[in-house]
Amino acid sequence: MKLLVAGPETLGEVVCSTALLRCMQQQLPVLELHYWVAPHLGAGLVHNTFINHLHLLEDDPDLLPASDFDQLVDFRPSRSLRQWAASHRIAYLSAHNSFLVSFLSEHFGWYQHSDQPLPLQYFEVVRSLGVQYDGRGLNYFLGVADEIAPADIPLSHSAGYLALVVGESGYDKQVPLPLISAFCQRFTLPIILVNSTGASADAAALARIDPDRIYNACGKFTLNETADLLRRAKLVVSNENDLMQVAVAFNRPLLVCRSARGASPFFPPLYPKAQHRQGAATPFASWVWPAASPALLRKAAQGILGKREKLWVEQGLKLASSFWQGKETA
Template sequence: MKILILRFSSIGDIVLTSPVIRCLRQTMEGAEIHYCTKRRYQELIAHNPYIDKCHYLDDSLMQLVGQLRSEHYDLVIDLHNSLRTRLIKGMLAKRSVTVNKINMQKWLYVRFKANVMPPVHIVDRYMDTIRALGVSNDEKGLDYFISAEDQVPLSQLPPTHQSAYVAYALGGQHATKRLPVERMIDLCRKIDRPIVLLGDQHDRQTGELICSALGDDLIYNACDLFSVNQSASLLGRAQMVYSHDTGLMHIAAALKKPIVSIWGSTTPQLGMYPYKTRHLIVENTALNCRPCSKIGHDKCPLGHFKCMNDLSFSIDPAFIGSNEMQNQY
């Protein structure tokens, strides 16, 4: 059987599909598995040994469809369920299965704060999509594969960070999923251990502000210095990871790192919390305005941003202490 998996974005969502790929490979012997995503995300899947062939969307959807038609698939697994994937499925005219995005439940939860969300992680909803094929979840969590050339040697870090460090993933596609800079500084001051800041070009300036406030001995601003896979290698060497609701959090989960997961306008009840790794959720549960969006906003709709401004950093010392002991390198 020849199978095509569709998921076009984004970093975290693509990583969260990895159990589907692995479990398909383990269950369906002899199956040929292809994966299709946007070109910008190719490094996320390029080294996955369970994928036989990768296809990438560049500028032309029709050109991509032409390439996919030539493969003559037996089955299309749509883990995105978007207009684009529906068009592709229609033009391929092959048997398909599609993830249930439970949009009505999400709308009720965000709009009226009626928590009708099923207590099910998005990974398990992805796995439900292929249950009829006889594929079940092996409960081994997420996968993330890093090539040898993308492994960042510790010698590239400052001497202050070469023996041990904590990683902090600053990113978040929308501002209301990120702590304000002043609160990031507060958090890093509370951590009070060497910290490697990770993010992209949009996070570089924020990292510089944190570094200026707390000094080079505590902070190494690695934002925009490394690729996603190189940043993943730094996550893998960290004692523990602090992260907003962002793609690097899911990569850290795939690497089985202990995670302090920080939530603002979105909530873990939407089903995107760290999957099958030790984690601690930090959120302001006293507000009746959360979640205000399923993906986040550019600014707080009410203007107060209390979900992040009033967030407590009272993190259980037992969680931190146990992970220090378990993650020496």
């Protein structure tokens, strides 16, 4: 079977699809798996051994090399791609994403939240193919050239560090930056700031708190090198989905910093089932900034921290210290 996967449009969702790629490759007989994704999202797939052919192309399916595909699995999805599949007599499966949900999320910041990890929702799309989740989590493969050399980070961070993801939208879009600054000031162990988008004014501001202890890696490494920084971290703190999913793929302890106001979609991370056996500690905790009035948000953004804000910082410090010491939450 020649199967084409039209990959999602964000890095985090692409990483979430890797569990499905592995299971399709291992469970479908004589499968030739093609994966089509935008060029800027291909770095994490170049070394994926479960993909037979990787197509790094923009949105036009006519740019794909001529091939008699038997099946198209569409994770975008789009009407034009459905029509393209029909015109080429290719069986079509797609993720269900209504126009109304897309419109509300794009224009009003309204998102659907789910208790089910996003990778498991992808398996629902291919239920008719008989593919089942194998319990082994996500994948992110690196090449030898992607690995960070010891000299690439400060010597003071070589014994262990917290990787703090500074999302593209900036923490002030979900949690005011001064609250993250307060956390960085009081967390006395080494921190490396990372993102997937390049230089960041927020990261520069956080690094100025203590340049020796807080190393700003934003814009200094490739995406896969940044992934290697996450792989080596003792703990990852993230407020955005993209690098959060990369950290999950490496089974790193994760503290998700997010707002209860629903500023972005949130899906629980999917770790291997072996890490969720009864009585075992889980490498994940959610550090939720409670919904607040616009007036309180403005004060927090100005660095005026009230009792609620100080309690939130304390909670994050306790969770981070617990993870650092290997005492994950049960």
